[in-house]
Amino acid sequence: MTNDTPKTIQIFLPxxxxxxxxxxxxxxxxxxxxxxxxxxxxxxxKMPESDQVALYFLFGEAEDGADPKVYIGQTGDLRARLAKHNKEKEFWERALILISRTNSLTQTHALFLEWCCLQAARKAARYRDENGNSGSKPHTPAPLEADCREIYATGHTLLATLGYPIFTPVAKPLSATPPDELFYCRSAGVDGRGMYTEEGFVVLKGSFGQRAHGRSIVGMPAERQRQRLLESGTMQIEGETMTFERDHLFNSPSLAAAVILGRSSNGWIEWETKDGQTLDAVKRQNTRIA
Structure with a gap:
């Protein structure tokens, strides 16, 4: 429920x-x-903002280096709840708290927002949530639900601006992706599809690569990344291949290519359009200054 209209966002450092x-x-x-x-x-x-009804997110990195973790909660006693989580939950490193400047959030708002955000986060699948059962949709009067949807959209934008795009999938739906924005990495036993995005390179669900890997990546980031993706379930072994069970964002095209090919690779050359144009030709050499 976000849109692409221009926005002015203010970040205050107290x-x-x-x-x-x-x-x-x-x-x-x-x-x-x-x-x-x-x-x-x-x-x-100690800040007055901590004395409100709030929706909150606890973020932390996964120990295995795979998808980061999040816990989503709501409370009418934010100080007590966060103090409790500080004592009892080990994984988190930063808390992000959504409140109203006019102190107008009610417990009904918070319950619906908690449910709504958890559904959206699971659909986007960027973070592994620590919530367990998400429960059922709480009963919310229609006018109040409309308010909550607007609050969610604003929270979506602000969380992403602060560096936590929890509700945004790593790749656009294939139906909304022009054919020339899809890139392929293919060789014997390898069939990869991916997209080059603002954040890095996304290898798409269903892509598969060689289970075996060459000496060129032994002890290198690509070998470690392969193992982490297998341990987290992002990739599954099927015979002599390893298949991506969901979309995965890599920080570079070369790491994505090395993981799927099982050898040291220049991803700018290995990833090609269906017409055989390299990622380098499409995204780097084709850049023009107006």
């Missing part, structure tokens, strides 16, 4: 440190998202 607590808002709306490093949680709990 302590002047860009690595510390950050407060983000779209200047024409009442929703704020506050990012709090775990080490600064005591400082946040």
């Amino acid at each position: 302590h002047g440190d860009p690595r510390g607590i950050r407060v983000a808002e779209i200047t024409t709306r009442i929703v704020q998202v506050i990012e709090v490093p775990r080490s600064l949680l005591p400082e946040f709990l």
Whole structure:
């Protein structure tokens, strides 16, 4: 429920440190998202914003280097809830808290937003959620649900702006992707499809590569990444191949190619359009200054 209209977003640093607590808002709306490093949680709990009904997200990196983790919750007693999570949950490193500048969120808002956000996060599949059962959709009057949908859309934008695109899939649907934006990596026992995006290179679900790998990646990031993807279930072994069970974002085309081919690779050359144009030719050599 987001759109591509221009927006002005303000990020306030209450302590002047860009690595510390950050407060983000779209200047024409009442929703704020506050990012709090775990080490600064005591400082946040002294702020008046911590005394509100809130929706919150706890983010942390996975120990196996695979998909990062998130826990989504809501509460009418934010100070007590976050203090409890600080004592009992180990995985998280940063909390992001969604509140209303006018203190107008109710428990009914928060319950619906928790359910809505958990469904959206699971659909996007960027993060492994720590919630367990998501429960059923809470009963919410239609006017209030409409408010919640607007709050969700604002939260979507602010979370992504702060570096947490939790509700955005790593790749656009194939139905919305022009054929010339799809790239292929193929050889004996290898059939990869992918997209070059603003964040990196996405290998698409159903792609498969060689189970065996060459000496050129032994001890290298590509070998370690292969093992992590197998351990997390992103890839599954099927006979002599390894198949992607879901879309996966790599930070470079070359790492994506090396993982799927099982050897050291230049992804700018290995990934080609269906007409045989390399990723390099399409995305780098074709750049023109107007």
